[in-house]
Amino acid sequence: MKPARFEYFPARSVEEACDLLGRYGGEASVLAGGQSLGPLLNLRLATPRALVDINGVRELGFIRADDEAIEVGALTRQRSLECDPVVARACPLVAEALPFIGHATIRNRGTVGGSLAHADPAAELPAVVTALEAELEIVGAGGTRTCSPHELFVMPLTTTLAHDELLVGLRLPAVGPRTGHAWLELARRHGDFALVGVACVLALDARGFATAARLVYAGVGPTPYDARAAAGLLEGVEPGPEVFAAAAEVASRECDPHSDLHASAEYRRRLVRVLTARALARAVERARGGVHSA
Numbered sequence: 001m002k003p004a005r006f007e008y009f010p011a012r013s014v015e016e017a018c019d020l021l022g023r024y025g026g027e028a029s030v031l032a033g034g035q036s037l038g039p040l041l042n043l044r045l046a047t048p049r050a051l052v053d054i055n056g057v058r059e060l061g062f063i064r065a066d067d068e069a070i071e072v073g074a075l076t077r078q079r080s081l082e083c084d085p086v087v088a089r090a091c092p093l094v095a096e097a098l099p100f101i102g103h104a105t106i107r108n109r110g111t112v113g114g115s116l117a118h119a120d121p122a123a124e125l126p127a128v129v130t131a132l133e134a135e136l137e138i139v140g141a142g143g144t145r146t147c148s149p150h151e152l153f154v155m156p157l158t159t160t161l162a163h164d165e166l167l168v169g170l171r172l173p174a175v176g177p178r179t180g181h182a183w184l185e186l187a188r189r190h191g192d193f194a195l196v197g198v199a200c201v202l203a204l205d206a207r208g209f210a211t212a213a214r215l216v217y218a219g220v221g222p223t224p225y226d227a228r229a230a231a232g233l234l235e236g237v238e239p240g241p242e243v244f245a246a247a248a249e250v251a252s253r254e255c256d257p258h259s260d261l262h263a264s265a266e267y268r269r270r271l272v273r274v275l276t277a278r279a280l281a282r283a284v285e286r287a288r289g290g291v292h293s294a
Contacts, residue, residue: 074113
């Protein structure tokens with residue numbers, strides 16, 4: 001199929017893009033990488049009156065680092081983030097998860113901001129930025145605001161972005177000492193959306209006891225599932241197989257997966273149990289050994 005007719009506007013600045021979005025009052029779509037929007041247009045699942053192309057807004061394509069965080073522009077290509085050595089050192093969870101997004105040709109065009117604004121609950125990046133407690137920067141006619149991933153994602157393919165707002169970047173905290181990570185997922189084929197994916201971050205103190213833990217899942221709810229109760233079981237204890245199993249059971253019990261042609265809800269719950277235990281074991285091993293690479 002071919003897309004329905006639309007007007008096309010190449011924006012040259014954030015201000016121009018927001019003005020165009022506001023002018024169409026919710027009937028315009030942002031074109032960044034186009035890896036999600038393109039198929040929706042061709043299938044006529046999306047029929048906007050206008051497309052606002054932000055590929056000319058060059059100031060949104062950047063990766064900047066300091067001792068505390070990595071700042072990423074919304075127009076940064078996923079492949080650029082995946083291959084950046086500074087990102088691999090400072091935010092290894094990001095570098096580990098990115099190769100699971102589609103294929104390299106898709107990541108060459110797909111953008112970081114586009115994936116987040118698309119808000120597919122089965123996608124990797126929404127779960128990863130939730131686990132890392134990223135700060136998201138949004139610009140609109142009313143000015144600039146910062147929000148958390150929890151405040152951005154509402155339901156599948158739906159965010160709190162107003163019709164005249166644009167996600168322009170994010171700030172990812174750098175990992176601290178004795179912090180381990182893991183991204184694990186199961187998909188029918190490499191490059192497919194995950195049936196279940198899990199982002200795990202775990203920090204240890206000098207004694208080897210967990211001081212903080214995060215477990216966030218893709219594919220088991222309408223938004224990234226932040227299993228705070230399960231992660232809380234690890235805090236203040238020395239991590240090991242028994243507590244891994246307990247956390248996995250809680251995460252599996254409290255998630256809200258759906259059944260579809262690819263997997264039943266019960267199968268997804270089982271995957272949560274299995275992947276959680278494996279991810280925690282990998283994260284602890286890395287935290288103890290100081291290993292941040294995949």
